[in-house]
Amino acid sequence: MNTRKITGYQSLAYVSLIITMFSCKENPETFAIHAPIYPGNAEAVTYTLNKITGDVSQVQLHETIQTINASGTVTATSAEALLQTWNNPSFPLNFTKTGGYATNRLVTYRFDVTGNDKHYTHTISFATRPYPVPNQPAPVYVVGDVNRVMNLVFIPDRDIPAISTFYNAVKVDIDEVFHREDYVRRFRRSYNFFINPFTGHAHDYDTETRDHEVPSNWDQLSFAQGKVILHDRDIRDFAEPDKHLFSAEHYVKGTLLHESGHNFYDLADEYGGGSHWQEATLPNNWSSLAGCRADAAGRGMQMSDAHQMGTSGWYKLCPATCVMESSGTAIHPYEKPCRDRILYSILQRSAGN
Amino acid sequence: MKYAYSIILLSLILLCSCNGNKAQQKNDPALDSTLAKIDSQVGTFNPAYINDAANSHYAISVNFANNQFTMVPGNAAIRPGRAPYLMNDTSKPFVVKFRDANNKIIGSYSFVNPGLLRACDGKNPNISIKDSIKFEILLPANKEITNLELSNNGKRLTQFTVPPAGANAVDSTGGGVKVQ
Helix, strand or coil: CCCCCCCHHHHHHHHHHHHHHHHCCCCCEEEEEEECCCCECCCCEEEEEEEEECCCCEEEEEEEEEEECCCCCEEEECCCEEEEEEECCCCCEEEEECCCCCCCEEEEEEEEEEECCEEEEEEEEEECECCCCCCCCEEEEECCCCCCCEEEEEEEECCCCCHHHHHHHHHHHHHHHHCCCCCHHHCCCCEEEEECCECEECCCCCCCCCCCECECCHHHHCCCCEEEEEECCCCCCCEEHHHCEEEEECCCCHHHHHHHHHHHHCCCCCCCCCCCCCCCCCCCCECCHHHHHHHHHHHCCCHHHCEECCCCCCEECCCCCCCCCCCCCCCCCCCHHHHHHHHHHHHHHHCCC | CHHHHHHHHHHHHHHHHHHHHHHHCCCCHHHHHHHHHHHHHCCCCCHHHHHCHHHEEEEEEEEEECCEEEEECCCCCEEECCCCCCCCCCCCCEEEEEECCCCCEEEEEEECCCCEEEECCCCCCEEEECCCEEEEEEEECCCCCCEEEEEECCEEEEEEECCCCCCCCCCCCCECCECC
8 A cells, every 4th residue: 555644734735725625616696598588489499597606517497388368367387398407517508499489378497506505496487479468568587476576567669660679678688787787686586577568659858748658558567666668769868756667778778777776676866966865774865974874884884985965965875886876878786785775675575565 | 845835826826716706796695595585485477467356456646736636537447466666665755645444544655756757867867846747646456445645755735535446447548559
């Protein structure tokens, strides 16, 4: 038997290597999307799983197909089928369902993700086009009970040159806004997205009457915390908070994130001259400097972070990089005080409050 | 000895690269635990939510003109899903309280001024307030609700007797064309 004497230095070296290798393992974080987001009859659908970080050892993709009628009732459900397994995968993962699905279907796909002794799933449902339930928005990326998650309805403006442009913009907004923001994307089971079958029309804040033209099935949309008219014209967008309605160019992403802050989490503006109030629980605006400073430590900030927004008489803790200070093309992150409020709002919603 | 130093050096390199990755999105056990709780509570999407009477709401249309609020008759139709507000949060300036026949408060919610318009777009943000508007009060489809009270910045504005949920047909005000 070949024996070697191991010195003290060598022991230390081996132990440090082993500790390092184990401590380096990270929990996986991934997000899932399908394209096209609202497929027509027999249109091929590609499922994609992207990795944000962490160690993934296995992924499985399953599907279930339901048939729904005009009342929204499920009349048939297929057995769940395993579509593909990936072991020690390289990302992104793609699987294309050639031949797609028939109309009047609600398809549910599930990515099972395993890594670093963790296991979780992405379970997402989408309808095929056209959605058979009259006057209702079509669920195109839904993950939970409409009464327990945040709901956003995308409304096509009548100025959109081709409806395929709109459908693609919806997919991009889900994938490159909600899945790219560092905090929001962690709530993979907290947002339902819908496409409205009827058009609206966004007005320009500066040159037209300050009221957006809502679609004919407006009454069917009032359950949603957010409704956005995606338009083609380059106009000055605005929001009508009492309707939970706002507008955005279909190619602009930052507006969507900022307005979601208002609509989903009751976050106030963080620029002087915006819309300000102080929430009773986990606010991002304070009506006094003293109050703002007093809350700083409990919100992971320093007292010196408290500052006035312009000359508004309102105060905040977030730095200028927070999305509630900005809007438009760039996607800024939500900062810590806003994150607190996001978590609270989603938790409240999931509890049915 | 050189071998030992090499291994220690390799460990340090691995540790540095590992921490670099973690900076992208740190593991947060407390958040993970809360996320698991949220995931356990959100249920699943049911396309028949439109038929769920227990989780529905209705709308009362209100006009504001000449500094007065008046209720628009003829709109208490049941709508699918719950009202979109966080209930019993009266933090924002405009507060809606709804009461039963004994004047007991059943619930409340709040939002910013109903005439407010917010242009957060670009480098020149602006807000304005319309002085003449029609807006909707969304209420849980609870037949015990008989009146509602509106207040702004703590000042009571008005109180209405409201029709019971489902009393009238829909007052659709929208337009648009079907795209599919």
